[in-house]
Amino acid sequence: MTANNARKVLIIGGVAGGMSAATRLRRLDENAEITILERGEHVSFANCGLPYYAGGVIEERDALLLQTPKSLKSRFNLDVLVQHDAVKIDRERKEVTANTPEGEKTFEYDQLILAPGAKPFVPPMPGAERGLTLRNVADVDAIMAQVQTKPKTAALLGAGFIGLELAENLHKRGIEVTLVEAAPQILAPLDDEMAAMVENHLIDQGIKVVTNDQATEITEDAVVLKSGKQVPAEMVIIAVGVRPDTNIAKDAGLETDQRGGIVVDESQRTSDPDIFAVGDAVVKRDRIDGAPVHIPLANSANRDGRAVADIIVGLAPSNGDGQVRKTAGVLGTAVVGVLGLTVAATGWNERKAKANGREVATIHTHPFNHATYYPGAEKLALKLVYDPKTLEILGAQAVGGAGADKRIDVIATAIAGGLLATDLAGIDLAYAPQFGSAKDPITMLGFVADNLASGVTSSVDIHDLAQKQADGHLVLDVRTVGEFERGNIPQAVNVPLDDLRDRIDEVRELANGKEIVVHCAVGVRGHTAVQILKAHDLAATNLDGGYTSWSAWQRKQERDAQQA
Amino acid sequence: MTANNARKVLIIGGVAGGMSAATRLRRLDENAEITILERGEHVSFANCGLPYYAGGVIEERDALLLQTPKSLKSRFNLDVLVQHDAVKIDRERKEVTANTPEGEKTFEYDQLILAPGAKPFVPPMPGAERGLTLRNVADVDAIMAQVQTKPKTAALLGAGFIGLELAENLHKRGIEVTLVEAAPQILAPLDDEMAAMVENHLIDQGIKVVTNDQATEITEDAVVLKSGKQVPAEMVIIAVGVRPDTNIAKDAGLETDQRGGIVVDESQRTSDPDIFAVGDAVVKRDRIDGAPVHIPLANSANRDGRAVADIIVGLAPSNGDGQVRKTAGVLGTAVVGVLGLTVAATGWNERKAKANGREVATIHTHPFNHATYYPGAEKLALKLVYDPKTLEILGAQAVGGAGADKRIDVIATAIAGGLLATDLAGIDLAYAPQFGSAKDPITMLGFVADNLASGVTSSVDIHDLAQKQADGHLVLDVRTVGEFERGNIPQAVNVPLDDLRDRIDEVRELANGKEIVVHCAVGVRGHTAVQILKAHDLAATNLDGGYTSWSAWQRKQERDAQQA
The missing domain is CATH 3.50.50.60 (FAD/NAD(P)-binding domain)
Incomplete structure (x- = not known):
């Protein structure tokens, strides 16, 4: 059917980035021979939906399977070969060897697109083989098989986005969930005081959270932590992060970084000009400073996959910016919903x-x-x-x-x-x-x-408040008496904002010549109070985020102190 | 209490822009004498919440009253004078005269800020006095008084944002609502085909919509339209738009435009350097082309009010952009929820x-x-x-x-x-x-x-489709047979996308050498189909928005044809 001079494009990996490249390429080149080699049983599945299938929010397994090789053949004339595990690239001959149900096979290419993704990292420890991971449909099938046995307890190792999504979904199934995180806080993309608010919420919702501790052994019914604690765990899921799944690229001599990410230029080209790479397997560029980063997110995988197709057919940038299309850097924007x-x-x-x-x-x-x-x-x-x-x-x-x-x-x-x-x-x-x-x-x-x-105002960080107090600075709480009585910062003095003008002399005496740290619930009244104090020749600064930020973070501090 | 050399700032209007200026000014200048003259009984009320109080979504009237003169005195040391109707500015003497419950009074100023807002426009017609309007708390009290009488029918003259919000809220109270709009479409900020979707929704939800017609008389129990139609209306609300409420500015010789909007420079200064103006009363600058525009929205009123305080105290721009603060143009971004x-x-x-x-x-x-x-x-x-x-x-x-x-x-x-x-x-x-x-x-x-x-693809507008068909262009519907059978564009030929490659010869014959107009439900499959056709040397373009856009717009066209 295809012309003899049709370009042969081979794609390794048939989920987000790989499939975006394939479908875009077909729309740009009806004659190209496009073949996708997918190691797993499914292509184009909803990987971001997997935790919600585990929790029963998504009821039908079929809802996860967005496309099939058959649907992709009829609509896009793609040759999608599942259970085809690409194991070797011969760059000289421009061939890829794959293990298939029918034995080893070889595929030629003019251009090769690598979209092998990343695989869950499993830290070596005794019993690690009992730990489940979550990457694809087969993994969620294994999790569902355990859920069917009605486990009472589950340990989730790793409190990143996927860990939290799984925590929510297993919790909804009535399982007692413990999140175990090696870092001092959950959710690495957040700063500690923001993560503290999430951690407080998880605890309030009945999820156990252990931070600053890590699994050293998985036994028959528990996870043993470095601290010696045992977490009851009929079910164990490991979600401590992913690593680029790029042995095939390394074996072929393509440049990779120390974490195994495939190094690409701004056109997603690897160190071999006929080989492109996209998605979780590649080193991306940070949009802030252009530095190399590992940010495994679907949106840039899709975007970059589309761009590779554009580049292969030679489509010029539509905004007049040069002759060759370049991909954008990444900000790592992400969102998670949890309970x-x-x-x-x-x-x-x-x-x-x-x-x-x-x-x-x-x-x-x-x-x-x-x-x-x-x-x-x-x-x-x-x-x-x-x-x-x-x-x-x-x-x-x-x-x-x-x-x-x-x-x-x-x-x-x-x-x-x-x-x-x-x-x-x-x-x-x-x-x-x-x-x-x-x-x-x-x-x-x-x-x-x-x-x-x-310079209208200044603020002080909640992390620096204790030192400020140690240095003798007055903490002035300008909330109402009722708010103050329901909870306050130790040693803070309460002068409600609406009384402040009348009680300036009292505050002046307490300040004792030092800058006053003002706070309210969130910072708004504090801002007005700072302006009043400054107008009365009193140095003052506003506690950033107010009592709300401080108390959430303080609660985490107290938990950490108890845990230690 | 205040220093003798304190600046006297007088503000006319105590809602969004005026009150933002007042509180900001206090935070920047503790000693200023700040007086606010408000014609109505309330300041800082939730004007955007009024329709929802009418509908019972906001249950307590008090929830609308965000601040009181007393609360503003104790927190911001503002002199807020309600029921003070400023009627005259003496620019020479820098004085404002106001009618007050205690008779006429005069107020001095160093700087004057005009924030009088805009008032509903009431087209002159017999019975207009029975039409209610909605601008302030007194207005919503009048609407509520009528709602208490359990009217069965209401006519809303004007189908802009406020008209739609009122329509929703009266409908929720079980009142049969008819929206009457003089323009051919509702919601002027939208283009006709987008407004058609909203109009279809309103009708589906049980609201009657009359467009391209307008009230000529309000009788005892109905509204008579230009077309001769009578709309049953025990209750009539007029929401056809607002006009700057700026007689006081015009009488003082300040520059205004033909709609009565006060003309200001980029620092919100009027033609008198000691008089500033903000909010719905002023002519704003369009962010796209800098042209003067009337866009009565709360966010720019608040923002510009704050900026005026900055300018009065001489605060330099914080981003290093010059010595004098300038206000931003407006885009008129707006949102409305309706049923x-x-x-x-x-x-x-x-x-x-x-x-x-x-x-x-x-x-x-x-x-x-x-x-x-x-x-x-x-x-x-x-x-x-x-x-x-x-x-x-x-x-x-x-x-x-x-x-x-x-x-x-x-x-x-x-x-x-x-x-x-x-x-x-x-x-x-x-x-x-x-x-x-x-x-x-x-x-x-x-x-x-x-x-x-x-140039990968092109599209055709639904408004141009009829002409395309008249010119003999084939309309090719690439949806499934089932979708086609549930509704289609007259004369369109259905070839499902997945069959297109096999039926190219048939399509070629039907196209008869002319560019094919392709469509699917929304445009995605249409895009793929266009690429396939082009690869087979057939000229093709995609119907922008697909059958979904076309059918919504078509429904409106049919309604208009019946109405005519």
Whole structure:
């Protein structure tokens, strides 16, 4: 059927990036011979849906199977070969060898696209073979088989996004879940004080969380931790991270980094000009600084897969930017829902920014997702990370109710557009009382950034509060007496904001010549109080995020102290 | 209490813009004498919440009253004078005269801020005095008083955002609602084919909609229309638009435009350097082309009010952009929820872009708001309006389920950041199956823009289809036989996509040498079909928005034809 001079494109891996390349290529070149070698039994399955099938939210296994080799043949004239495990690339002969149900076979190519993905990392330990992982449909089948035996307990090793999604879904099935995380906090994309809010929520919802500890052995019915603790676990799932599944690329002499990621240029070309690579198997480029990063996310896999097809057929960039298409860097924007809480992040967190030697300013707010006079408003906690000199936005995090994803998407777009932190105040966002606020949480972040950049106010980080107190600074709580009585920062003095002007002399005496640390519940009243104090010649600064940030983080600190 | 040299700032109007200016000014200047003259009985009320109080969604009237003169005095030391109707500005003496419960009073100022807002326009007609309007708490009290009498019917004159919100809320109270709109379509911010989807929804939900007709008389129990029709209406609400409430400014000789909007510079300064103006009373600047516009929305009122305080105290821009703060232009981003449907828009619609002489390209898509394999996915209809030469994004519209507001906010941010239509494909958006898709609706808009800009494909507008058919072009429906049988475009020929390669000769014959107009349900399969046809040397173009856009618009056309 195909012309003799048709290009032969071979693709290894038939899920996100590989399949995006294949279907795009067909739309651009009806005559190409496109063959996909997929090791597993399924292509184009809904890998991000796997945890929800495990939890019964997605009821039908078939819902996970988005395409079949047959449907891809009839619509896109693709030759999709499942259970074809590509094991060797002969770059000289431009051939790939695969193990197939019918034995070893060899496939020629003009261009080869590698989209082998990443595989779950399983730390070596006794009993590790009892640990399940979650990468594909076969894995979720194995998890479902264990769920059918009605286990009472499960240990989830690794508290990243997939770990949390599985925790939620097993918890919904009535299983007692313990999350075990080697780092001092869950959810590495977040900073510790934001992760603390999520951890508090998980605990309140009945999930056990162990941090700063790790599995050393899996026994018949438990996981033994480094600390000596035993976590009861009829079921064990290991989700501590993934590694590029790239032995075939390394064996072929393609350049890879120390984690095994395939190194590609801005056109997704490997060190062999006829071999491209996309998806979780490749080293991506950080959008903030262009540095190489490993960020295994579906959206860039799809986008880059599409781009490879464009590049193979020689499609020029549509925006007039040069002759050769280039792929964009990645911000690592991600979102997870866990037991009613939405957690989302984009770009760099404060930890990463500091590790990269960047000067960092942060803003913590706790707005409602829409006007509070309209029923059903939910709280959000937002953190903005930016450069205080250039005002460049580096990243943001959100933890809370509905609309957390929206605010992170807006900030990810602002970063893509090069908007400054203060520019956030000037974006025209859609407002109606059930969708937002006339001063949207995004607008407010911009206002606070403006206040800090203008020198109108300053703030102190909750992490630095104890030292401030040790240095003799007064902590002034300007919330109401009722709020203060329901919980407060040790040694804080309560002068409600509306009484502050009348009690300035009392505050002046307590301050004893030192800068006052002011706080309220979230920072808004604190800001007004700081301005009043400064107008009365009292140095003052506002506790960033207020009592809400402090108390969430404090609760985590106390848990850690007990655990130690 | 205040210093003798304290600046005296007088503010006329105590709702969004005026109150934002007042509280910001207090935070920047503890000593200023700040007086607010408010004509009504309430300040800082939730004007965007009024329709929902009318509908009982917001149950307590007190929830609408966000601040009181007392609370503003104790927190911000503001002198808020309600029932103070400012009637005259003496610019020479820098004084304002107001009618007050205690008679006429005069107030001095160093700086005056005008935030009088806009008032509902009531077209002159017999019986107009029976028509209620909705601007403030007193208005909603009057509406509630009528609602208590359990009217069976209501006519809403004007089908803009407020008209639709009221329609929803009265409908929820069991009142038979008729919306009457003088224009050929409801919701002027949308283009006609997008508005048609909303109109169809309203009708399906039991609201009567009359377009292209207008009230000429309000009788005791009905509204008489120009067409002669009578709309039963025990209750009549007029919401045909607002006009700047600026007689006081005009009388003082301040520059206004032909609609009465106060003309201000980029620092919100009027033609008198000591008088500023913000909010619905002023002429704003369009963010797309800088032209003067009337866009009465709360977010820019608040933002500009804050900025005026900054300018009065001489705060330099925090981003280093010059010495004097300037306010941003407006995009008019807005959202409305109506009986389960979310409708949002930003920037220019196609109509406005064409009226402004811009070359315009449009993209219509009908994606789901999140992965379809996760339960509860809802459909969105998106329209992107951009310049096909420069790829500048001019605007966007969304009609659909949850997440419509998110996509419009992302596009509004993209416009603020100067991203091109094709750049939408490269934004890293947060994805998990309950929040979005690995190829988000925004990503897909970028892909389609890229396809059009690259010349990979082309599209035809549903408005131009009839002419295409009249010119003898084949309309090829590539949906399944079942979809075709459930409804189709007259004279369209059905060849399901998966059969197309085998039936190329048949199609070639039907095309008769002319470009084929291909369509599917939404445009995705149509795109693949166009590529197949082109590969077989058949000219083909894709119907933008597919059968979904066409059929919604067609339904409106048929209604209009019946009505005529």
